[in-house]
Amino acid sequence: MKLGDGVEQAIHCVAILAALPKDGLLPAAALAEFHGVSTSYLLKHLQTLSRAELVQSVPGPTGGYRLARAPEDITLLDIVLAVEGPEPAFRCKEIRQRGPNPLPGYMFKAPCQINRVMLRAEKAYREELRQVTIADLAAQVRTDDTEGLIEARGCAFFDAAMRHYAP
Amino acid sequence: MKLGDGVEQAIHCVAILAALPKDGLLPAAALAEFHGVSTSYLLKHLQTLSRAELVQSVPGPTGGYRLARAPEDITLLDIVLAVEGPEPAFRCKEIRQRGPNPLPGYMFKAPCQINRVMLRAEKAYREELRQVTIADLAAQVRTDDTEGLIEARGCAFFDAAMRHYAP
DNA sequence: CAATCGTGGATAAATAATATCTATGATTCG
DNA sequence: CGAATCATAGATATTATTTATCCACGATTG
Numbered sequence: 001m002k003l004g005d006g007v008e009q010a011i012h013c014v015a016i017l018a019a020l021p022k023d024g025l026l027p028a029a030a031l032a033e034f035h036g037v038s039t040s041y042l043l044k045h046l047q048t049l050s051r052a053e054l055v056q057s058v059p060g061p062t063g064g065y066r067l068a069r070a071p072e073d074i075t076l077l078d079i080v081l082a083v084e085g086p087e088p089a090f091r092c093k094e095i096r097q098r099g100p101n102p103l104p105g106y107m108f109k110a111p112c113q114i115n116r117v118m119l120r121a122e123k124a125y126r127e128e129l130r131q132v133t134i135a136d137l138a139a140q141v142r143t144d145d146t147e148g149l150i151e152a153r154g155c156a157f158f159d160a161a162m163r164h165y166a167p
Numbered sequence: 168m169k170l171g172d173g174v175e176q177a178i179h180c181v182a183i184l185a186a187l188p189k190d191g192l193l194p195a196a197a198l199a200e201f202h203g204v205s206t207s208y209l210l211k212h213l214q215t216l217s218r219a220e221l222v223q224s225v226p227g228p229t230g231g232y233r234l235a236r237a238p239e240d241i242t243l244l245d246i247v248l249a250v251e252g253p254e255p256a257f258r259c260k261e262i263r264q265r266g267p268n269p270l271p272g273y274m275f276k277a278p279c280q281i282n283r284v285m286l287r288a289e290k291a292y293r294e295e296l297r298q299v300t301i302a303d304l305a306a307q308v309r310t311d312d313t314e315g316l317i318e319a320r321g322c323a324f325f326d327a328a329m330r331h332y333a334p
Numbered sequence: 335c336a337a338t339c340g341t342g343g344a345t346a347a348a349t350a351a352t353a354t355c356t357a358t359g360a361t362t363c364g
Numbered sequence: 365c366g367a368a369t370c371a372t373a374g375a376t377a378t379t380a381t382t383t384a385t386c387c388a389c390g391a392t393t394g
Contacts, residue, residue, distance in 0.1 A: 001168070001169070001170050001171075001247075001251045001252075001256045002168070002169070002256055002350090003168050003256040003257045003258075003285075004168075004382070004383085005260060005382090005383080006382090006383085007257070008257070008259065008260055008281070011281050012281070015281070027338090027339070027340095028339085028340075029339090037384095038383095038384060038385070040384065040385050040386070041383070041384050041385075043340075043341085044383095044384085046340090047340080047341070047342080050340090050341095057339090057340055057341085058339090058340085058392085059338085059339055059340050059341090059390085059391050059392050059393085060337095060338065060339060060340090060391070060392035060393045060394090061337065061338040061339065061392075061393050061394070062338085062339090062392090062393065062394090063338080063339050063340070063391095063392075063393085064339080064340095065340095076281075076284060076285075076288075080168075084168045085168075089168045089169055089170040089256075090170045090174070090175070091170075092175065093172060093175055113304055114175070114178050114179070114182070114243075114304065117243060117295075117296070117299050117304075118170075118243075118296075120295055121243075121292050121293075121295035121296045122292065124291045124292055124294070124295045125288050125289065125291055125292035126288075127291070128284075128287055128288035128291045129284070129285075129288045132284050137280055137281060137284075169351095169381090171351065171352085172351085172352080173351090173352085194369090194370070194371095195370080195371075196370090204353090205352095205353060205354065206354095207353070207354050207355070208352070208353050208354075210371075210372085210373095211352095211353090211373095213371090214371080214372065214373080217371090217372095224370085224371055224372085225361090225370090225371090226359090226360050226361050226362085226369085226370055226371050226372090227360075227361035227362045227363090227369065227370060227371090228361075228362050228363065228368065228369040228370070229361090229362065229363085229369085229370090230360095230361075230362085230369075230370050230371070231370080231371095232371095
């Protein structure tokens with residue numbers, strides 16, 4: 001059981017975008033540099049978030065990304081499902097029916113009980129994530145992430161950020 | 168986010184072992200054939216379960232596997248953690264600190280809030296699995312899985328089972 | 335018109351999961 | 365005692381998935 005790195009990157013990106021001033025924009029390259037990941041790779045996730053309508057992209061020389069909705073309306077679950085996909089972690093392969101012996105199919109009308117329990121646990125997992133919004137995280141992100149940026153003059157991220165949201 | 172196939176195999180194996188008569192033994196080859204997977208591969212997971220002291224192995228021509236504890240004392244979480252490993256699905260990479268800009272380390276004393284939320288969700292997930300024991304599943308397994316076996320004469324699984332737990 | 339940026343697909347590299355094989359040691363049965 | 369059966373454990377191949385990069389295209393701004 002593992003969660004891809006993309007999830008962490010995506011969450012941090014959304015959190016930082018939430019900390020931008022109103023109508024602020026941040027180019028993908030700036031987000032990538034700040035996180036120390038390749039721009040091309042991060043773009044993949046940003047575009048996924050864009051398709052999921054969690055963020056908006058603005059093309060052009062002064063373009064970039066911003067949130068598509070209010071921070072209160074974006075939950076961690078939204079981000080995780082967008083990046084990781086909606087399929088549950090446990091997929092019942094119905095191995096009960098795979099044996100070479102002629103187990104009659106009518107014995108398996110009922111869905112596998114094991115599958116049922118595993119999915120119930122996953123539902124609890126998602127429910128927890130659904131209750132946390134980006135707005136809930138915003139305060140700390142503003143403190144931990146962006147406050148550092150203010151001091152980081154000369155950093156390309158800072159330059160880009162200033163150029164975009166404080167022209 | 169994905170759970171390996173081994174989890175499903177392991178759970179079914181444990182469930183079937185729970186349905187055996189007292190002191191019954193089942194060879195790995197029989198379990199593998201019944202599930203339609205290779206013996207060598209299933210052995211890997213059975214040995215993992217053995218190391219986790221969820222099942223016991225008995226060597227020798229009439230050997231095989233049986234539960235190491237009462238079905239009421241084996242939870243789904245035990246099996247999932249044994250096979251999948253105890254590490255959480257979300258591992259905070261602290262990408263806040265990875266950027267090329269000289270963000271001072273003292274800004275990151277507090278553990279990442281995102282990490283905290285993700286782990287809380289995973290805790291809820293595990294709590295659900297902890298509340299389901301093999302005994303809870305045993306009734307249905309006995310009906311769905313082993314009842315079919317009783318009719319499956321000529322199947323090597325049936326032969327092995329009979330040879331072992333009803334000598 | 336030119337520079338900048340996002341889009342999207344194709345693709346390569348890296349990593350992990352899956353599956354198999356072989357050798358070894360222990361145990362039981364004839 | 366010896367042969368057969370089984371679990372153990374490590375090595376290894378195979379496949380799938382993840383991660384990462386690249387390039388051509390279209391849109392937008394100045």
